[in-house]
Amino acid sequence: MxxxxxxxxxxxxxxxxxxxxxxxxxxxxxxxxxxxxxxxxxxxxxxxxxxxxxxxxxxxxxxxxxxxxxxxxxxxxxxxxxxxxxxxxxxxxxxxxxxxxxxxxxxxxxxxxxxxxxxxxxxxxxxxxxxxxxxxxxxxxxxxxxxxxxxxxxxxxxxxxxxxxxxxxxxxxxxxxxxxxxxxxxxxxxxxxxxxxxxxxxxxxxxxxxxxxxxxxxxxxxxxxxxxxxxxxxxxxxxxxxxxxxxxxxxxxxxxxxxxxxxxxxxxxxxxxxxxxxxxxxxxxxxxxxxxxxxxxxxxxxxxxxxxxxxxxxxxxxxHKSSLVKTGILAGVVLFLALLNFTFNFYFMNKKINHLNHQITDIFKTTFPEVTKIVDPLQQMRVKIDEVKKSAFFSSETTKHIRSIDVLNEMSKRIPGKVDVDFTRLVISHENVVVSGITDTFNSADEIKRRIEESELFQKAMITSTTKEKSGNRIRFKLKVVL
Missing domain, CATH: 3.30.420.380 (Nucleotidyltransferase; domain 5)
Structure with missing residues (x-):
């Protein structure tokens, strides 16, 4: 043409x-x-x-x-x-x-x-x-x-x-x-x-x-x-x-x-x-x-x-008007079928959700029969479980009766003020303490590990990982301390 x-x-x-x-x-x-x-x-x-x-x-x-x-x-x-x-x-x-x-x-x-x-x-x-x-x-x-x-x-x-x-x-x-x-x-x-x-x-x-x-x-x-x-x-x-x-x-x-x-x-x-x-x-x-x-x-x-x-x-x-019109019609048909499929899926999904909600309510009633007013059974069950956990454990103490505040105090005393370090995470479990932080050099990470290991409160300290940031200026480290 x-x-x-x-x-x-x-x-x-x-x-x-x-x-x-x-x-x-x-x-x-x-x-x-x-x-x-x-x-x-x-x-x-x-x-x-x-x-x-x-x-x-x-x-x-x-x-x-x-x-x-x-x-x-x-x-x-x-x-x-x-x-x-x-x-x-x-x-x-x-x-x-x-x-x-x-x-x-x-x-x-x-x-x-x-x-x-x-x-x-x-x-x-x-x-x-x-x-x-x-x-x-x-x-x-x-x-x-x-x-x-x-x-x-x-x-x-x-x-x-x-x-x-x-x-x-x-x-x-x-x-x-x-x-x-x-x-x-x-x-x-x-x-x-x-x-x-x-x-x-x-x-x-x-x-x-x-x-x-x-x-x-x-x-x-x-x-x-x-x-x-x-x-x-x-x-x-x-x-x-x-x-x-x-x-x-x-x-x-x-x-x-x-x-x-x-x-x-x-x-x-x-x-x-x-x-x-x-x-x-x-x-x-x-x-x-x-x-x-x-x-x-x-x-x-x-x-x-x-x-x-x-x-x-x-x-x-x-x-490309004629081609786009044909494509538009085809797209319209596909969209209609997709919408129809979505409607059916939505209906059956709602039906399934209602069935699961009834099951959750039944389980809650069986587990906690003393609760008579049920508004949100899932959330109420979570609250009840948390209450049971709190009654069995004390968040401020480990199994060796070492308080979290004592762990923090000992670490603060052991690390000199001149060491450039920012702690980003502290996890205290029954047997150990995991510390994550950022410091200026690999030597500083070793110095922190050595100082903590000298404490009578801790059995052993190990550096489990050290990585250099992409900027090249800081060192990320992870320290595991055995209680």
């Missing part, structure tokens, strides 16, 4: 959209459009004005949507974590990021891009990215007002960098620059993996922009070496983006860095066959990222996604 995939690339000054119809064996370009975002200070939502124009030209009904927002809105950090499980990574990521951020981490929507997944290492290198939750909610709400609910919201340029890294031939190490009129997002690629993401402003004229970009490229390659303990000398710089229409950076940048600089057209670079494609009317620099957003879904690429919380449940429900 064919799927309609809509890629929407939202920039600071433009909105680009590409609609693909993807089948099992074919990819068809259905529509595309580029709309400038009005520079109107009086308008409350200029993005909405641009999107209104897009939906007039492109039928978005029934589409699966993937969107991107300006990359400069996000912050990026390279982090190394000591495990590989994605659930664990997302749990600890806020704590890893917090010390490196100048603002509260709670205000960010966070996701990560895994760099390495090698089994030879016990850690994971990743790029963590975060954007203000309020910004994400603004994009989601604005798109939702046009009945567009994207499954993924990522950063501009990232999808195209992924496509180029994974599905095109190129050198081992290279840079991809997504250029806008006043800003560049740079991606460092090695061995078909994105290792670094940097976003920075540039001047609006070609010469100054090339110089600024060159300096940032040099800083990025130096950062790569520091982070990964490996030299990064790019063999090629690939450029695209709306800014390349006005800024002719190719020659200036190549002469400055002495590295080949090439403009990239995603369609040709990937060698993907797309029906209804007309190269003459398709504006590569401004549409390539929207195209990459849609193609990434076709290729099944995992990517940064800042939209995992808002519409994930609704999208899942709409996609």
């Amino acid at each position: 064919n799927r309609k995939i809509l890629g929407i690339d939202i920039r600071n000054d433009t909105v680009s959209a590409v609609l693909l119809n993807i089948g099992i064996k074919s990819v068809k370009l259905e529509a595309f459009d580029i709309v400038s975002i009005p520079d109107d200070k009086e308008s409350e939502n200029t993005l909405a004005d641009a999107l209104a124009t897009v939906v007039e030209k492109i039928d978005t009904n029934g589409c699966i949507c993937f969107a991107s927002f300006p990359a400069d809105l996000a912050t990026y950090r390279n982090i190394k974590v000591p495990f590989k499980d994605k659930k664990k990574i997302i749990q600890i990521l806020p704590y890893e990021l917090e010390p490196t951020l100048p603002f509260p981490v709670e205000t960010l929507a966070i996701d990560f891009h895994i760099i390495n997944t090698s089994e030879d290492t016990d850690h994971t290198d990743l790029i963590a990215a975060g954007i203000e939750k309020s910004a994400v909610e603004h994009y989601i709400d604005t798109l939702a007002s046009f009945k567009i609910e994207p499954e993924i919201i990522t950063i501009s340029g990232y999808s195209q960098a992924l496509c180029l890294a994974k599905f095109t031939n190129g050198p081992e190490k290279w840079l991809f620059a997504d250029i806008e009129a006043d800003r560049v997002t740079l991606f460092a690629v090695a061995s078909k993996k994105i290792f670094l993401i940097r976003s920075f402003p540039i001047p609006s004229n070609t010469a100054s922009a090339a110089k600024s970009l060159g300096i940032n490229i040099q800083q990025t390659t130096a950062a790569f070496s520091d982070l990964f303990n490996a030299d990064f000398i790019p063999e090629e710089i690939r450029i695209t983006g709306p800014g390349t229409v006005k800024l002719n950076l190719d020659k200036e940048l190549s002469d400055l860095l002495e590295i080949p600089v090439n403009r990239i057209e995603l369609f040709r670079a990937m060698d993907t066959k797309i029906e209804n494609y007309a190269a003459s009317s398709f504006n590569f620099p401004e549409l390539d990222n929207a195209l990459a957003l849609a193609l990434n879904e076709d290729k099944g690429i995992d990517r940064l996604n800042f939209h995992k919380a808002r519409f994930a449940v609704n999208e899942y429900l709409s996609r």
Whole structure:
């Protein structure tokens, strides 16, 4: 069954959209459009004005949507974590990021891009990215007002960098620059993996922009070496983006860095066959990222996604509605049978409990015939048994007529005040005393045992166990004293 995939690339000054119809064996370009975002200070939502124009030209009904927002809105950090499980990574990521951020981490929507997944290492290198939750909610709400609910919201340029890294031939190490009129997002690629993401402003004229970009490229390659303990000398710089229409950076940048600089057209670079494609009317620099957003879904690429919380449940429900209805009916039948079984069990259990209660009452009457008022036979029987025990034994004396208070007094006198010890349990039986406690060292435990053993009140003292606490600072011990 064919799927309609809509890629929407939202920039600071433009909105680009590409609609693909993807089948099992074919990819068809259905529509595309580029709309400038009005520079109107009086308008409350200029993005909405641009999107209104897009939906007039492109039928978005029934589409699966993937969107991107300006990359400069996000912050990026390279982090190394000591495990590989994605659930664990997302749990600890806020704590890893917090010390490196100048603002509260709670205000960010966070996701990560895994760099390495090698089994030879016990850690994971990743790029963590975060954007203000309020910004994400603004994009989601604005798109939702046009009945567009994207499954993924990522950063501009990232999808195209992924496509180029994974599905095109190129050198081992290279840079991809997504250029806008006043800003560049740079991606460092090695061995078909994105290792670094940097976003920075540039001047609006070609010469100054090339110089600024060159300096940032040099800083990025130096950062790569520091982070990964490996030299990064790019063999090629690939450029695209709306800014390349006005800024002719190719020659200036190549002469400055002495590295080949090439403009990239995603369609040709990937060698993907797309029906209804007309190269003459398709504006590569401004549409390539929207195209990459849609193609990434076709290729099944995992990517940064800042939209995992808002519409994930609704999208899942709409996609799997029929299956969920069938599952719900089956679950309802199972629940009904379980409830019926519970009702029968409850009835027979009550019947059994009543029978046992009658038996308990009969036993109590037989054992204690002098009791005429019976309220709670089980509790009354316990009280009677305790009374019998108290009449036979004296809790304050042992069988050798050594009082508990004397045992405590003797131990207190024998143990010097300088010994650091906390007693946690004392059990006095007919023949011995078992003492549990916590002290500072094994020697202290031996000293306590020796001191108690010297008493004429006790026959013998033995340390039955000593264990070191996990903190490593205290010793738990158990001492048995024969009376």
